[in-house]
Amino acid sequence: MSAPKDPLTHFGYQSVPVGDKAHKVAEVFHSVAARYDLMNDLMSFGVHRLWKRFAIELSAARRGQQVLDIAGGTGDLARAFSRIVGSTGRVVLADINSSMLSVGRDKLTDQGLVDNLEYVQANAECLPFANNSFDLVTIAFGLRNVTDKDAALRSMFRVLKPGGRLLVLEFSKPVLEPLSKLYDLYSFSLLPAMGQLVVGDADSYRYLAESIRMHPDQATLQGMMETAGFERCDYHNMTGGVVALHRGFKF
């Protein structure tokens, strides 16, 4: 008698068993970790720094706060939050991928940011923190890689303090048709070629482009956040909707 078929999920445009997705995503990020920042700059012409700047501003992070940065990888946001929350605050940089976490920890330590930073290897779907621990939870360009996004959103809700907020910064659906076509051309032709030349890995960047297309659009993600319990949810489109910043509060 054959075993029951595993439920399938998407890995970019491929269909893979649910249990395999996390492993395949891990392979992608082990492969790209060392050149991650360089590729971000090349792919977005440096604009990703502005998107993150916007996210930091809308986070309303303040001195003394407890911040959790999920899928924080190479530490762009954690660095900013570390400076904002100061010595009376705390920033936890969580990432499921050990290579990304190592790169992030080395980077931040080399910049002398040590006091208020902690590094945790964790899965967003089941965060290893107590209820009501954080004033702010952020996840930048990480949610699209999570297998069970609803579980992750519920987990984030749980660890937030009442009054706390969630920020999701992620690629989304461009709002204009001509932009959309240009974006497709860019993602599916140029990106993998760049990936091959710069990091010797076209497949990972093809996965990147595909995973963006499989990610829920602006309104759908907002709905998912509301289902997870978040209130006063909204989103801001940036760069014509190529990237969106979603916010939600726990009351």
Added chain:
Amino acid sequence: MATLPQVLALKALEGIINRTLRYDAGTRTRLSALHGRRVWVQLERPALSFLIRLDDRVYLHAEADGRPDATVEAATVELLRQAVTGVDFAIGGPIQVRGDTGLVQQLSAIARDLDLDWEEALSQLMGDVAAHRLGSQVRGALSFGRRLARTFFQNSGEFLREEMEVVPVRWEVDEFHHDIDDLRADTDRLDARLARLGKRLDALESTV
């Protein structure tokens, strides 16, 4: 609703103000007496509002957090500039102040004494935000964002480097340049290989 161009414009202005303050200990001391105070500023043209928050330095936020100590409403940025640099700006008239009017007058006096060209500084808010509203959607998305980014980085490169560390440090830049050199070498090799293949193809075709 806060937008990316607005936030960048506010951060650029914030950077200019704080950089000037760095070399003015006296003004910093006066400001420290106002530590924790918040003023909400609302402009009609361009439609822009922001929060001035005084803490370890001056912060300009796109959104309010809690109730401000005072609110300033002005029809245009020009009027705001006049309010900031005018000797005795009248409360009422084109500038409306609500709440702690003493705080606003103190801030105005401090701003006046700062060695800063306010017309120049406030133009950060004017040009960028106005251009965003006037431009087409796509322009407002890609090319504008990039132009703004360039201006932002040019104006606040130092601020970014020292305050936010968004700009890469020396070794990162060097490594980036090495990577670019490798990329260039790779593409040169690719070019050469394509040329060689092309010649071989021509040779093959000529024998057919």
